[in-house]
Amino acid sequence: MNNQQAPLALEAVGICKSFGPLVANDTVNLQVEKGQIHALLGENGAGKSTLVNILFGLYKADEGEVRVAGKKVEMNSPHDAIEHKIGMVHQHFQLVPVLTVTENIVLGDEPTKKGGVLDFEKAAQEVEELGKRYGLEVDPRAVVEDLPIGYQQRVEILRSLYRQADVLILDEPTAVLTPQETDHLLEVLRSLTAEGVSIIFITHKLREVLAIADKVTVMRRGEVVGATDPKETNEEGLAEMMVGRSVVLRIAKSQATPGNTVLSIKELNVLDDRNQSALKDFSLDVKEGEIFGIAGVEGNGQRELVEAITGLRPIVSGSILMGEKEMSGCSAREISEEGISHIPENREKHGLVGPHSVADNLVLNRYFHSPFAARGIRQTEAINEEASHLVEKFDVRTASIHNPARTLSGGNKQKVIAARELSHDSSLLLAAQPTRGIDVGSIEFIHQQLVNERDAGVAVLLVSAELDEILSLSDRVGVIYQGKLVAIAPTDEFTRIQIGQLMTSGNS
Amino acid sequence: MNSLLERIIRLRWWILVFLAIIAFTIFAGDFRQDPTTAILAATLRHSTPLVLGALCGMICERSGVINIGIEGQMLMSAFVGFTVTAATSSLYLGVAAGLACGMLMGAALGGLTVSLQGDQIIAGTVLNIFALGLTSFLYTPGETIHSKTPRISVGPLADLPVVGKIFFSNQPLTYVSLLLVAVIWYALFKTTWGLRTRAIGEHPSAAETVGVSVAKMRYLNLIIGGGIAGLAGAYLSLEAVGSFERGMTNGKGFVALAVMIFGRWNPVGAWGAALLFGYTNAIQTQFQFRGWLTGHPQFIGMIPFIVTIVVLAGFVGRARPPAAIGQPYTRE
Structure with missing residues (x-):
């Protein structure tokens, strides 16, 4: 039979x-x-x-x-x-x-x-x-x-x-x-x-x-x-x-042409949720037109770093400069308006408002600006138009832009966040674990977007626990260990093994 | 031994409160046995409908359905129980009718919230309004019954000093409520039914994926809960008052919900909470009897509420309700 x-x-x-x-x-x-x-x-x-x-x-x-x-x-x-x-x-x-x-x-x-x-x-x-x-x-x-x-x-x-x-x-x-x-x-x-x-x-x-x-x-x-x-x-x-097509598992990218320093962090000290020191005199510069990758085992201060830069976590001391402007102490809204885009690590919690529609989520960082709002009244037509445009451009698979964002699959949620953050006029892009738990096609897409941003002159700070991701995308790599950058160098000056050792022991 | 000591330390505030209440009761009873016993016995009586109401609320909420219709379930059952007794002259038929009416009201809540997936708060409110309206409409003033449920003394136990009068010389539904506290506690935490009930109130889809039917369990529990609220109604008309009055539940169904929360969704906790509420009512009577604060009767009336606020604000920590209450469950 x-x-x-x-x-x-x-x-x-x-x-x-x-x-x-x-x-x-x-x-x-x-x-x-x-x-x-x-x-x-x-x-x-x-x-x-x-x-x-x-x-x-x-x-x-x-x-x-x-x-x-x-x-x-x-x-x-x-x-x-x-x-x-x-x-x-x-x-x-x-x-x-x-x-x-x-x-x-x-x-x-x-x-x-x-x-x-x-x-x-x-x-x-x-x-x-x-x-x-x-x-x-x-x-x-x-x-x-x-x-x-x-x-x-x-x-x-x-x-x-x-x-x-x-x-x-x-x-x-x-x-x-x-x-x-x-x-x-x-x-x-x-x-x-x-x-x-x-x-x-x-x-x-x-x-x-x-x-x-x-x-x-x-x-x-x-x-x-x-x-x-x-x-x-x-x-x-x-x-x-x-x-359904050949997939580039490793994105091809040209040599970076870094320009002026966009983000400059000096001697930053930040506490974690249990009030223990998470970042110790942490300093870092990211230039326009480069992808700076932060490699490290999770829990070494990466999350606190991203939260400090985006204004989600108070800092103890130090400074965070965007160009000439001091950002520490500014609200998350002020920081976003200054030109920092943020793809957060926890997309469900910090990236999306789950019960709200895909359309609303797509304009979450600028719903209060024209043309999406006029004198405090939301302009549904403009929002929907922008949302439809972004859904198409970023290939978000959803039955409707009016569906709640939480009904999307992980990869599509991430695409919504990427679509929103990348269409925001920004000079710095913070991408924290941008491809965690999403599928190959979406990973390729997100990676390509990060490289495109770089080529458009945006400074990209990539935080990832996936060493392959760091190595294939970054122009420079910094290894974070117990709240400190223990090594910074152009990517090709590191071997995989070296970085692995730095990540786990702090020295090679 | 050690764990007993730990328990005592953990419950030290409650033990202190309990001792303070006993001491105050003896003081209010003028250091004589009879009035003191009377206050404590009245406490138990006043707590009965609250315990029953809270048990009803608990069984419903533990399985994920908020029942704010307890008030209506009680009122309707009080009326039906009274009417049946007036017609048949049988108190026990009346109680049985109250029970059945409560179960029917529970099934009605199930129909609205489980089958029709309606909002649970609105469904409960519907029951309350329905019961108040229908009983007021159907009630004929002047109808009477000849007696209340009789006091039953439990053999020689009833002759014990103090304790005998308080616990072993009561009317039947008061015994039933004490029994139910123990039975429901045991059932909730030691039986299959209890495990499934707690599971569907916390995470219904988890229960569904292991083959437990959320809809059936919720119906079952709403009917059981409704039956218990029915007993509370029968208590009011057939055991406490001996007649029916319009709106005679007078908010007890809502107080029962407070009792349930105060008791942290635990039958024994709810019993303790109901006793405290019952006590504030009992002590009020004693205040009047002793002539205390008679110049300011409103202060006497305030006692239950002041105690409630102090206790709720000061002693109840953060209680965690079942995680899935209030949400209709659908599989897809």
Whole structure:
């Protein structure tokens, strides 16, 4: 009946799903074999999450069917999916923060004594055993909100294993993990397949696909554009399938022609949230027409630096000069008006007003200026016109500019922020972790924009934890370690290894 | 042993308040046993509808639905209970009718907030207005019942000095309310139902993804909660007063919400809070009896509110409500 040798664990046939005018899935087919790690690759908004939400019964498909072990099944709710031994690790964890690990894991399928009384001891013991067995140890009595993200993810995985899932769906599981945690997770997944569990692994990180997947299905704009064996392809090939054109993983750029100093920071001292010194006598110059990259392990003062420059954090001493003008002590609005654009590290919290429309978010830094406001009255037409223009120019995928910004995917949110900040007339661009958690196509786009800004004479200060990003974009690199710049030099004077050492120890 | 000591230290302010109240009660009771016992027994009686109302609010809010319609649920049930008793002369049928009416009102709130996804505050307000209007319209003055629910003494326990009179010589719904505090505490924190209830009030989509039906659970809990509010209504008309009056709940449903918050969404906490509110009412009567502040009756009337403000402002730390209250839940 099938031309494959291994039996199919899970199958999606001709799935269609629309949200209003947006077609999220267009006759999508997916075949997952037993014991296989099946990567589902695609840009943000390609329809991967929609597909797996249908497989898990959270969304109802408009058309098409889901088959488990060859048999058609009705997926009307997650309850049905669980019945058919399908488990899911959600991108935004579906855990109750105030409950304990054990309570979260057994919720909905609780071991009980007589009369619906929870057998907490038995449950905790089972959770502990499961954790040991799969290398996912976590304290069963800990309250989930106190756990670091990596451990919360373990709880999510254990929850599916507790229900003896045969098929485990992981929606972008590595987006929140450190490299070490990612390696550990991949190991765990390997050992699960050895026990016959099939895994659907959603990602947009090409390296992971090549490292772990037995098969990869690529989606683009709601459709499956191909399925292939990762051994027969490489990063470029996958990226091309995903984006639909050849992708430049490394942006080509000409030699920088730096001009006058735009931003000059002298002996800046700033405290962190716990009132500990975060920046110590920190000095830095950024010139027009250059990209200055700040490399460093996170938590070495990068966030405080960006917040101090943008007026979000008070400084203790020192000065921040924009040209000749002292900016310390100015409000965030004054600083923005002086010509500083800011792509913030936390796009949900500092970059967007989630419930407000895409259009409003696109003019967030100048809604009070003409033509967007006249005598204090907002000019909707001008705002909408600008928004439509920017959405098109920056290729933001949204059904409408009137949708709330929080409904966009990560890459599209970042494009909204970039569109807003780059269309602001500025002489300094601060980009903090500008490509964190977004897809290859969007990364390429954002990188290209940063280089374009540089070539237009803007001073760009790039803060990133991704060493590759720093090395491929920066003209000069400064390494930050414990609140100090421990080295500054043109990028080509550093080797990768040197920077790595400077980042972790402060000297090479 | 150590943990007991830690507990005492953690609760030191509450223990102090409790001791101060007891001391003041004995003083107000003129250092005689009878009036002191009477004040404390009245405290328990006054707290009964508040405890029941707060338990109703708690079960609803723990599962993510704000119920500000407790007032209406109580009033309607007080009326239905009274009417049924007047027609059948059976107090117990009346109480059962009050219970059923409360459950129906709970289901109505479920219809508005869960099925129709309406705004919970507005839905609750609708219930309140509906109950006030309908009971005022249907009520025929002059209708009477012959007795109130009888006092039941619990065997030899009732003969204990002080404690016996306070706890073991009460009317049935007062016992029921004490029992419910314990039962609901146990159910909330030790049973499957409780775990699911707390989960859907904190993070409904998390519960839904593990196969718990948020809609069913919310309906169930709104009906249970409504039933408890129904008992509170029956208490008012059949146990406390022995008749029905227009608007006889007189804000108790709202005070119950304050009691619930004050008790931090915990049945035992709410019981303690309700006792404090009940106490302020009981002590008022004693003030009048002793002739204190008689020249300024408005000051006596202010006591409950002053105590409320002092306690709420001074003693309640930051209480954290269930995270998902007030939000209708949809899967897509």
